[in-house]
Amino acid sequence: xxxxxxxxxxxxxxxxxxxxxxxxxxxxxxxxxxxxxxxxxxxxxxxxxxxxxxxxxxxxxxxxxxxxxxxxxxxxxxxxxxxxxxxxxxxxxxxxxxxxxxxxxxxxxxxxxxxxxxxxxxxxxxxxxxxxxxxxxxxxxxxxxxxxxxxxxxxxxxxxxxxxxxxxxxxxxxxxxxxxxxxxxxxxxxxxxxxxxxxxxxxxxxxxxxxxxxxxxxxxxxxxxxxx
Amino acid sequence: xxxxxxxxxxxxxxxxxxxxxxxxxxxxxxxxxxxxxxxxxxxxxxxxxxxxxxxxxxxxxxxxxxxxxxxxxxxxxxxxxxxxxxxxxxxxxxxxxxxxxxxxxxxxxxxxxxxxxxxxxxxxxxxxxxxxxxxxxxxxxxxxxxxxxxxxxxxxxxxxxxxxxxxxxxxxxxxxxxxxxxxxxxxxxxxxxxxxxxxxxxxxxxxxxxxxxxxxxxxxxxxxxxxxxxxxxxxxxx
Amino acid sequence: xxxxxxxxxxxxxxxxxxxxxxxxxxxxxxxxxxxxxxxxxxxxxxxxxxxxxxxxxxxxxxxxxxxxxxxxxxxxxxxxxxxxxxxxxxxxxxxxxxxxxxxxxxxxxxxxxxxxxxxxxxxxxxxxxxxxxxxxxxxxxxxxxxxxxxxxxxxxxxxxxxxxxxxxxxxxxxxxxxxxxxxxxxxxxxxxxxxxxxxxxxxxxxxxxxxxxxxxxxxxxxx
Numbered sequence: 074x075x076x077x078x079x080x081x082x083x084x085x086x087x088x089x090x091x092x093x094x095x096x097x098x099x100x101x102x103x104x105x106x107x108x109x110x111x112x113x114x115x116x117x118x119x120x121x122x123x124x125x126x127x128x129x130x131x132x133x134x135x136x137x138x139x140x141x142x143x144x145x146x147x148x149x150x151x152x153x154x155x156x157x158x159x160x161x162x163x164x165x166x167x168x169x170x171x172x173x174x175x176x177x178x179x180x181x182x183x184x185x186x187x188x189x190x191x192x193x194x195x196x197x198x199x200x201x202x203x204x205x206x207x208x209x210x211x212x213x214x215x216x217x218x219x220x221x222x223x224x225x226x227x228x229x230x231x232x233x234x235x236x237x238x239x240x241x242x243x244x245x246x247x248x249x250x251x252x253x254x255x256x257x258x259x260x261x262x263x264x265x266x267x268x269x270x271x272x273x274x275x276x277x278x279x280x281x282x283x284x285x286x287x288x289x290x291x292x293x294x295x296x297x298x299x300x301x
Numbered sequence: 302x303x304x305x306x307x308x309x310x311x312x313x314x315x316x317x318x319x320x321x322x323x324x325x326x327x328x329x330x331x332x333x334x335x336x337x338x339x340x341x342x343x344x345x346x347x348x349x350x351x352x353x354x355x356x357x358x359x360x361x362x363x364x365x366x367x368x369x370x371x372x373x374x375x376x377x378x379x380x381x382x383x384x385x386x387x388x389x390x391x392x393x394x395x396x397x398x399x400x401x402x403x404x405x406x407x408x409x410x411x412x413x414x415x416x417x418x419x420x421x422x423x424x425x426x427x428x429x430x431x432x433x434x435x436x437x438x439x440x441x442x443x444x445x446x447x448x449x450x451x452x453x454x455x456x457x458x459x460x461x462x463x464x465x466x467x468x469x470x471x472x473x474x475x476x477x478x479x480x481x482x483x484x485x486x487x488x489x490x491x492x493x494x495x496x497x498x499x500x501x502x503x504x505x506x507x508x509x510x511x512x513x514x515x516x517x518x519x520x521x522x523x524x525x526x527x528x529x530x531x532x533x534x535x536x537x538x539x
Numbered sequence: 540x541x542x543x544x545x546x547x548x549x550x551x552x553x554x555x556x557x558x559x560x561x562x563x564x565x566x567x568x569x570x571x572x573x574x575x576x577x578x579x580x581x582x583x584x585x586x587x588x589x590x591x592x593x594x595x596x597x598x599x600x601x602x603x604x605x606x607x608x609x610x611x612x613x614x615x616x617x618x619x620x621x622x623x624x625x626x627x628x629x630x631x632x633x634x635x636x637x638x639x640x641x642x643x644x645x646x647x648x649x650x651x652x653x654x655x656x657x658x659x660x661x662x663x664x665x666x667x668x669x670x671x672x673x674x675x676x677x678x679x680x681x682x683x684x685x686x687x688x689x690x691x692x693x694x695x696x697x698x699x700x701x702x703x704x705x706x707x708x709x710x711x712x713x714x715x716x717x718x719x720x721x722x723x724x725x726x727x728x729x730x731x732x733x734x735x736x737x738x739x740x741x742x743x744x745x746x747x748x749x750x751x752x753x754x755x756x757x758x759x760x761x762x
Contacts, residue, residue, distance in 0.1 A: 076635040083632030091620045094659065150618060159616030159675070162580050163633040164605035226453070230446050234437040243433055244450070247426040248457050251464035258468050279467065283460055290456045294449055297370045300598050301442065301583050373586070441586065 080165050084173035089180075091150055098146045099184055102139050106189050109135040114196055128197035129209065129260025132189050136182065136213070137220070137253045139189075141242045143181045144224030147174050148232040167296045171225055178221035186213045198264050205263050212259035212277050219252045219284035226291050229298045255279040310508045317501030324350075324495035332491045341405035346488075348398040350496040351391050352417065354503050358388030359428070359455050361507075366451035369444060375518075378444035381451050382435065383510045387503055389428050395421045416466035423461045427454045554732070554739070556683075561705075561714040563724030563745075565757070566734035575734065576687045576717040580610040593682070606634060609681030611689040611701075615672025617660055623647060623671050624656040627678060634679035646674040650700055666694040673700050683713040690723060702727075721757055725750060733760055 092098055113131040118124040151157045160170070190210055194201045224245055231241040259276035262269050328346040362384035369377035399418045400410045413419060431454060435447045556562060566572050577583035578590055581601045590597045592604035610616075617626045627646060631639040647653045650670040660668055669692055676684070684705070690698060705714060705727060718724050724731050725745050731753075733741040740760055743753060 079632050079635060083629050087618070087621065087625070087629050090625060091618065094620050150620060154617075154619045155614040156616050156618055158580075158582055158610065158612065158614075159630070160633070161582055162605060162608060162610040163630065164602045164635075165633055166602060223453075230434065230438075230449065233442065234434065234446070236437050240430075240433055240437050244430045247423060247430060248453065250423050250426075251457065251460040254464040254468050258464075275467065279464060286456055286460060287453075290453055294367075294370060294452055297445060297449055300445075301577075 077166060077169055080163075080169050081173055081176075084165075084170065085176055088173065088177045092177075098143055099181055102142050102181060102185050103188055105142055106135050106139045106185050107192065109138055110189065110192050110196060118197060124197045125200070126261070126265055128193045128201075128264050130257045131197060132193035132209075132260060133216075133253050133257040135189050135193075136185060136256075137246065137249060139185050140178075140182060140220050140224060140249070141245060143178055143185075144228050144245055145238060145241050147178065147225060147228045152232055161299060167299045168292065170299070171222075171229065171291055171295050174225035174228070175218070175221045178224055179217050182217040182221055183214065186210065186217065194264075201264055205268075208263045208273065209260045212256060212263075212273065212280065215277055215280040215284065216252055216256035216259075219280060219287060220249050222284060222287050222291060223248050223252075226287070226295065226298070229295075252280060252283050255283070306508075306512060310505065310512065313501060313508065314505045317498060317505050320494060320498030320501055324491060324498045327491035327494055332488055341402060344398050344402050344405075346492050346495040347499075348395065348402060350492065350499040351398065352395045352421070353496060354499040355388045355391030355395060355421075355424075356458070357500065358384045358391060358503055359424075359451075359458060362388065362451040363455035366448035366455075369448040370452075373441075375444065378447060379511055379514050380507070381447055383507055383514070385428055385431050385447075385451060386510075387506055389425060391499075391503070392421050392425050392428070396425065416462065419465045420458075420462040423465070424458055427457055427461070430454075556713055556715070558682075558711040559713060560730070561716070561728040563728035563731040564715065564717045564734055565719065565721050565724050565731060568719075570734040571737040572717045572734055573687060574737070576685060576715065579715055580608065580685045580687070581605055582610075606679065607682040609676045609679070609684045610687070611672055611676045611684070612687040613689070613692050615668045615675070615692075617668060617671050617675060619661040619668075620659060622657050622659050623652050623663075623674075626660060626671065627674060630675050630678055636679050642678060646678050649677070650674045651696075665692065666697055669693050669697045670700060673697065673704060677704055682709075682711065683715070684708070686714065686716045686718075688718055689716075690718060690720065721754060722750075725753075733757060735760055 110131060113127075113135070117127065118131070121127070148157070151160065187210070190206060190213065194206055227244045227248070228241060231237045231244060234240055255276045259273050259280070262272035262276060324346060328343050332343065332346070334340065334342070362381045365377045365380035365384065368374070369381060396418060399415065399421070403412045403415065403418065404410050411418070431447065431450050434450050435443055438446050554562070564572055564575060574583060578585055579592070581592065581597055581604065584590075584598045592601070593607055595601070595604040597604060617623075618629075621629070624643060624647070627643040628639065630636075631643055636642050644653065644656075647656050650673055652667065652671060652674065655663070655667070660671060663671070686701075689701060693701060708714070714728065716724055716728055721731070725748060729745055731743050731745055731748075732739050733743075741756075
């Protein structure tokens with residue numbers, strides 16, 4: 074087993090162990106997501122008969138906002154318990170920190186998605202079949218990679234900055250807008266009035282391109298983020 | 302003025318001024334009036350060239366961001382921040398001119414189906430965050446984060462454009478095609494003059510701001526040196 | 540021959556540490572001690588000049604040097620929400636310590652925390668957390684210890700443990716000890732450097748040092 078793989082596994086296990094002990098992040102994200110869906114129901118859906126069209130949009134607006142919570146929690150134990158220096162003096166390629174964070178965020182976002190998507194279907198598009206729900210979830214998984222990657226990247230900068238709670242959403246949300254547009258588009262292509270497999274594939278491809286693009290950007294410049 | 306940089310700037314500024322004046326005259330007096338859209342179409346000469354120049358500004362910030370990360374030279378940080386600022390200013394003008402055009406053509410200030418307008422709104426939000434990030438970190442870190450974010454944001458620009466365009470073309474038929482592709486030759490000439498003028502404007506403002514920042518910096522250095530010298534003399538006297 | 544040198548250049552700080560050398564860095568607050576030590580620990584990059592650790596240029600090849608480096612500061616640098624064992628397991632994996640379980644058990648035993656291995660650090664006293672920090676410091680058998688005011692937060696037991704770590708270092712093990720306690724620096728190192736306003740203003744060998752005279756001089760320098 075290579076050292077890098079061992080380091081990655083150790084960092085993942087560390088984050089999940091802390092999450093299992095404190096149970097802070099996922100619980101907060103899930104509660105927030107459900108409340109956000111309720112707000113959409115009462116603010117928008119109750120006034121309109123054609124909410125089926127909006128199901129994917131509601132779900133993705135919710136996931137994007139919920140992601141802010143999860144991304145905001147990364148590096149928080151390190152900062153509050155002042156362990157950052159302990160990690161940074163270890164012989165870990167800086168990219169491994171980013172990959173570990175990204176994987177943890179993908180796990181969190183997937184958990185959120187597994188709650189939000191079925192809820193969106195039940196609340197707003199009750200006639201949806203299981204296979205359609207599956208398609209939406211698959212495109213969501215691809216979207217999660219991009220969101221998690223960008224979030225983990227930007228969180229590593231905002232954690233060392235002033236006013237980080239305010240800064241992070243302002244940095245993070247505009248960058249993931251294209252991803253959210255495409256993810257909502259993919260959901261619409263499945264749940265909308267005229268399901269279109271070609272559109273769905275196109276959006277999924279875009280989500281993949283998005284993740285790969287930022288993967289390359291991170292690969293090229295992430296070292297500089299932690300290089301004080 | 303003996304400073305060669307200042308002389309170059311003066312020349313660049315004069316050429317830019319001449320080009321912009323020619324563009325205004327050409328666009329409003331010489332170029333033929335568009336048969337469908339009438340006088341409002343003349344805003345196209347400026348709208349599109351401003352849009353292109355704002356992309357050039359962000360591209361400059363992208364390149365100088367990479368150069369800063371490689372060389373850690375404050376010069377590149379200054380280019381990055383000034384370019385982003387100018388890019389934002391031009392983007393704001395794009396939205397304003399685009400909005401005027403939309404009002405004249407379709408009777409509404411905002412058209413979600415126009416991918417350019419929507420993209421520029423996203424781009425403005427994206428680069429506004431640049432300044433927030435920059436001011437929330439200190440010293441070298443502030444410059445480094447600025448450079449990193451300039452790279453990240455520039456990667457997001459084409460993705461934003463593409464996602465907005467694809468989303469609107471899937472949901473609605475495309476109402477607007479790219480304005481540049483169907484213009485007759487005489488319009489194209491004045492468009493190019495306007496584009497050259499706008500590019501000149503960008504580089505003039507960039508140079509001007511950079512010179513001012515450099516002057517500020519050398520003034521600060523001088524002040525620090527003077528204070529140190531005074532301190533040394535004082536300690537020797539004691 | 541092994542090239543084993545560190546060179547820093549912080550506003551004119553220039554130092555080379557041969558293998559096995561122990562150096563103390565002292566100076567008044569704001570002298571730049573923490574900047575120097577953070578550079579040596581690869582936590583900060585010099586704005587200009589070069590830093591080489593064990594012959595590896597930093598920050599480019601910092602990861603090759605980091606494995607041989609042990610860093611301890613005021614904080615123990617361990618997670619409060621993990622157990623003592625889980626903390627050391629994490630760092631053993633990050634440093635690629637072979638036979639990790641044995642090494643962790645031995646390290647915990649050395650600092651007297653084996654019985655509390657499965658308790659979360661949050662339940663520890665400050666002294667116990669510090670001892671766990673010392674276990675983390677030595678887990679990967681570093682060749683250079685960078686100690687940034689590491690004694691400041693230690694109780695008597697922790698102080699004795701850290702003294703023991705320094706004594707047990709192999710002959711080629713180097714130490715950089717940054718402290719405001721001059722007496723401790725003199726007692727534990729071969730050479731003491733006085734840092735003031737980002738520059739080394741005096742370097743003295745501690746062998747046969749006229750301690751009283753140096754202290755008087757230091758107070759003059761530190762103002």
